[in-house]
Amino acid sequence: MESVQPQAVGAGGESFTVRWTVRNLGQASTQQSQWFDNIWLSPAADPAGPRLQLGEVTHAGTLGVEESYTAEATFDLTPAAAGMFVFVKTGEGVFEGPFDDNNIASAPTVVTNAPADFVVTSIVTLDESFSGEPALIEWTVRNDGPAVWPGTAYWTDQVWISPDPVFLPGRALILGGHTHSNAEGLAGGESYTENAEFVLPRGIGGQYYIYVQTNIGGESRDATGDNNRSRESFRRRAFEDTSNNRDQAPIPVTFREPDLNVTDIALPVESPTSGQSVSIGWTTTNIGTRRTREIFWWDSVYLSADPSLDDGDQFLGRWQRGGVRGLDINASYSPTLNVVLPDGVEGDFYLLVFTDSNLVGAPPPGPPEIR
Numbered sequence: 001m002e003s004v005q006p007q008a009v010g011a012g013g014e015s016f017t018v019r020w021t022v023r024n025l026g027q028a029s030t031q032q033s034q035w036f037d038n039i040w041l042s043p044a045a046d047p048a049g050p051r052l053q054l055g056e057v058t059h060a061g062t063l064g065v066e067e068s069y070t071a072e073a074t075f076d077l078t079p080a081a082a083g084m085f086v087f088v089k090t091g092e093g094v095f096e097g098p099f100d101d102n103n104i105a106s107a108p109t110v111v112t113n114a115p116a117d118f119v120v121t122s123i124v125t126l127d128e129s130f131s132g133e134p135a136l137i138e139w140t141v142r143n144d145g146p147a148v149w150p151g152t153a154y155w156t157d158q159v160w161i162s163p164d165p166v167f168l169p170g171r172a173l174i175l176g177g178h179t180h181s182n183a184e185g186l187a188g189g190e191s192y193t194e195n196a197e198f199v200l201p202r203g204i205g206g207q208y209y210i211y212v213q214t215n216i217g218g219e220s221r222d223a224t225g226d227n228n229r230s231r232e233s234f235r236r237r238a239f240e241d242t243s244n245n246r247d248q249a250p251i252p253v254t255f256r257e258p259d260l261n262v263t264d265i266a267l268p269v270e271s272p273t274s275g276q277s278v279s280i281g282w283t284t285t286n287i288g289t290r291r292t293r294e295i296f297w298w299d300s301v302y303l304s305a306d307p308s309l310d311d312g313d314q315f316l317g318r319w320q321r322g323g324v325r326g327l328d329i330n331a332s333y334s335p336t337l338n339v340v341l342p343d344g345v346e347g348d349f350y351l352l353v354f355t356d357s358n359l360v361g362a363p364p365p366g367p368p369e370i371r
Contacts, residue, residue, distance in 0.1 A: 116146055119245075129200060132201070208251050321333060
């Protein structure tokens with residue numbers, strides 16, 4: 001390698017040109033007529049140091065003794081590119097015997113980058129939200145840094161809910177993500193506002209907190225690795241300072257859920273015998289604070305020696321509740337199920353009805369939930 005001439009000043013996200021000259025100082029022409037020259041950018045003067053691989057350039061044709069060639073390549077830098085030295089290694093794929101210790105040369109340059117800086121400045125929640133229901137969340141993101149690289153097509157903002165005013169990943173639950181298009185760009189000082197509905201977890205109630213984290217996956221700002229892969233990655237996320245990408249706002253959640261309760265059990269036969277078929281009826285009522293979201297579930301019937309259900313109780317049968325909509329508040333249904341009592345039993349027993357049962361297998365697929 002005879003010389004390297006990089007562009008004196010470069011910027012991440014823009015084009016960058018490198019020229020280099022290769023001379024054959026050996027005692028014979030190259031046996032190969034094609035090889036690669038490898039070019040990379042580094043913050044250090046050591047060729048073994050960290051690097052951003054810019055690319056490989058193919059040279060075609062043999063090279064005689066004292067012959068040389070000059071090549072030039074222009075690379076579209078990733079917006080994260082930064083470095084102080086350009087290295088070129090020639091002869092990738094050429095047999096040189098012991099004379100391969102001078103295949104690398106470098107030259108100084110100054111390549112800098114300018115990350116944007118997203119800040120979540122506002123999160124707005126409704127005054128009243130309900131467990132298991134959609135809640136409208138609105139948030140605003142401002143860019144406190146330079147303009148977003150125009151090669152970025154979009155990024156994703158993510159919405160979480162947590163019972164804690166301090167974000168604890170193990171206790172927070174992701175509600176969903178929302179994609180923001182960069183078609184209009186986002187200059188320094190500009191903001192955008194998004195809103196979307198997210199379904200809150202079922203069964204919660206009380207004071208909760210909504211967290212919004214902008215530009216998910218934008219944490220990797222390391223200007224090493226492969227330039228092309230890094231550039232492609234930043235098409236799907238913004239190159240920016242991610243140290244302040246999350247904020248929170250309180251959201252009061254009202255518990256509003258169905259509550260199925262077996263309110264009556266009827267056994268027409270007063271003194272049944274073992275092995276006898278009997279008809280059992282019961283009434284299930286929704287005593288909760290909202291209609292059931294599901295329209296299908298199972299009620300199971302057991303024979304037990306005591307009034308509590310456990311693994312030793314005898315399963316007698318099950319009945320599937322179905323319909324075109326969920327069970328309204330204070331609404332009931334009263335099914336009848338024919339069952340056969342076990343053989344060889346005698347004495348006082350309890351009939352247990354377990355509504356919305358999940359203990360005896362899974363119900364067959366039904367229509368989708370009706371909300």
